[in-house]
Amino acid sequence: MSSYNKVTPQIADQLKAVVGEKRFFEGEAIKPEYSHDEMPIYGKYFPEVVCEAETTEEISEIVKICAANKIPVVPRGAGTGLVGGCVPLNGGVIISTRRMDKILGYDMDNLVVHVQCGVLLQDLAADALDHGLMYPPDPGEKTSTLGGNVSTNAGGMKAVKYGVTRDYVLAMTVVLPSGEIMKLGKTVCKTSSGYSLLHLMIGSEGTLGIITEMTLKLIPKPIVDVSLILPFPDIASCISAVPKIKLANLDPQSIEFMDADIVKSSAAFTGNSVFPQEVNGEPVGASILVTFVGNSEDELDLKMEKLAEVAEETGAFDVLVVDTPTLKKDVWAARSSFLTAIEADTKLLDEMDVVVPVNRIAEFLLFTRELGDKHDIYMRNFGHAGDGNLHIYCCSNDLEEEEFLRRVKIIMDASYAKCVEFEGQVSGEHAIGHAKKYYLKESVGDTAFNLMQEIKKVFDPDMILNPGKVCTYICE
């Protein structure tokens, strides 16, 4: 593979002509955050130029210029990723979609919404509720963009009941690596019409095309909801409740789990211990937070009573009911603060976003904890117990970065190998980026990985779009 070209002053002028001076940045004017996402530990790489696009056509023009000059081009939304997916490993041009933040309109008959890719998840979520509707995908990072969500096939807390982002994308507009604009999908819910390029594009992390507009499926918003906290003496008993809840036909919207350490960190950080750390003097080892939605209070009461039976059967200390606006706000604020709380009291951290079969969750967590203990790295865990998607953070405040990275690599190598052994997935919702691609290869095997590489070449023979990500290597 031949190397990339630099952005010359002439090319810069062409780009500037597309977006105008105000939305064009180069050199010193580029903010430092464009060199990393929320995991700076995976390295910082600066672009040569940042263009803030406002339309699909502008993106198309920019990509055409880059294609003609063989300049790498990387799309970037809110930059809240955790695997370095939007980091410009080879420099070049970043196309920022943050100005493409318009909700273009609702189609109330077909229950869909048309959006630009830079709309923030929290903005669509709130706006949909105002329309009496709900956008079910609910990744923890509410300030991420919908374009980013679709590009990573983000999951979130409600995946147990509603599925993931992929299940809500009906159609999209994409700018291909040639600069050509293509529409994929239709505003209908069924298709049996050839290879699904739409679904190939979803979760492709900006390596096959830049998603600029989307048609997303919505559902009527639930009328009532309630969350319940079940504290357990240990992780094993805690996780044992998860399949039982599903088998009891309770159809929870989410089942989140949190271990005692993360609850303690969160309490210290927010100054508010929402999740119980002990019940009647007994220390809580882990808890689950279960949410039900429904059409009436009575319906929820029935579910709660059934849940109480499961709780008793599996050895929960208690069942706490979160059903007032104030409590809901407190509990979800605490749940949302987990990552921030970890970041606040940790100098060095790395993370895993693995998925394992639900019945292997406890085993996997104990395995990683032992690894952490052995290498003097402390671990913090929380995640989506309902679907086996775990967020495991390796943390240290004492080690030098180099030594930290060395030890974490040992832990990661062993953990991902264990994950493969358990028939799990490398990433549930944070995607691969450049940080996890070696583990992806291990996990899917050579044949599948090679196929991915071949697909990439079909779309992007010159490898200009988001190079070095998912299944391609940096070409110098």
Place this chain on the structure above:
Amino acid sequence: MLNILVCVKQVPDVDLVKMDPETGNLVREGVPTLTNPLDLNALEAAVQMKEKYGGELTVITMGPPMAESTLRECLAVGATKAAIVTGRPFGGADTLSTSYSIVKAADMLGKFDLIFCGKESVDGATGQMGSQLAERFDASQITGCLLIEEVNEEEGYIIAQREMETGAETVKATLPCLLTVEKQNYRGRIPNLKGKLASKKAAIETFTENNIDGLDLNKIGEPGSGTIVPRIYPPDLPEPGQIIDEGSTEKSVAKLMDMLAEKGAI
């Protein structure tokens, strides 16, 4: 065995209350209600006292029938009895008449050793109810209570800390005593399912203008109020200041900082 009373209020979520730009009236329809957050701190302090010393814990509120949900919320976390003062004639009350109505109703429920209130409500925000109830209960008062150190029922006193501007004052008060509670040390607890389900079925005593002994109808509602609100109006908005927009944040900030430096403001 202590007999404890907690006074609570259901309030609209003030963040969601809007003003009708046409009429200048507050639009409360469809605005969710909640239990005044500081009242939950008062309730928590009361529940802790009940757990420590034993006894009954009654919650009382005044408001429309829907305020019962606030009482059930309290029953779910440890209150043992609940009462509501409700009825049109109680409407439009200020703190003078509200404190009168609540104490008249509470007298029907017995004598209380400790009475707890939130420090203030998020809607009215006068912070007066505690002192006024204390006067009407003929009780001592500890406003802004940070921490209860001791309750001695036999000798009839309570020792507690009050939050002052520059420190904490420790005071000793006789029983009955009314306390308004600061939130720091008494964060509300989450109810368990058992408490929740029981609270849904619990009986709530209802007081109206017709069944409170010795109620002077001239002292309740708007007629019994010392203050009224003859009018409300939207706040005057001054003309907007100068918006600095130089095309990018960087340039706008640079311009602003230059202007400030020139003015001698920085």
Place this chain on the structure above:
Amino acid sequence: MEKRDYKNMWVYIEHDGKKAEPVGLELCCEIRKVCDITGDKLYAVIIGDLAESEQTLVKNCGVDGIIYVSGTGYEYYNTDAYSNAFTVLSKKYNPSAIFVGATVNGRDFAPRTAVQLDTGCTSDAMQIEYDPKTGDLEFIEPAVGGKIMAVITFPKLRPQIGTHRPGTFKYAPVGAKENIEIIKEQIDFPVENIRCRHLSFAEYEFDPELEIADCDVIIGVGNGLSDEEQLPRYRELAKLLGGKIGCTRPLFDRDILPYKLQIGQSGVIIKPKLYISFGISGAVNHVAGITADTFIAVNNDPEAQIFNYCDYGIVGDMDEVCDRMIAEIKAKQ
């Protein structure tokens, strides 16, 4: 008695023997203006011994008279003796209005006195007007989270009692009157009847970061702040400008910053030379607490009400603007 038979207005001068609380003096200055309109006399009420020099300060606020209360029961503040003193005095002299600084103790006894006198009580009004048609004062304050201004009156009852936050009114003494009436009252409150007694006082460790009332530069942070993690940059900006940070009510409610940093009608009232607000919508109860020589507003919503109160505004992401300001200042150092 008819309400017109109640005459004159009183201001309570809270003190610790050595110093008068500034709020009492501020209220004297404001009520002086009100009395000039209504024709009432202005009396300061001093309970217990106060240093001579501080009494001079009170006199300089243009009072027509001073009521000195002496007797047992006043050594330490307590609700019973203090509320009783006002009740006894009020029943004897029938004032039209009583104004009390909304200190912790002022807020403790004033509402109780009101019940003893069977009258109403207002709190935290930012403005006091007089309606000559009714003869009633109008206590005007932002209400319901600052969404409206409410006018509160006492249509029937007297005295009209109000508690007012320190800093609400300007301390602008007009000078002492020639003849100041001196009234001395002995009101003994039996010490054994004090039901809530002072035992001890533990002063908080003095944290200068929490004292913002007299600070020249204040960086205000509002609900636009989505989490605590964003705070350090605002502290840094404040530090670079030689100032401190403050906040709006939601940040206190969310336990992000302490109550002592809450700026506004129901918090601290500030008069800085420079105020920079970040992510603050501009509810009246917040801005009512600010008098700034230069007021800068930063908010990502161009429609935010805060821009109506600022001298200069920037529409943009609060964190980004803050970071740029820090960079600008550092570049110039």
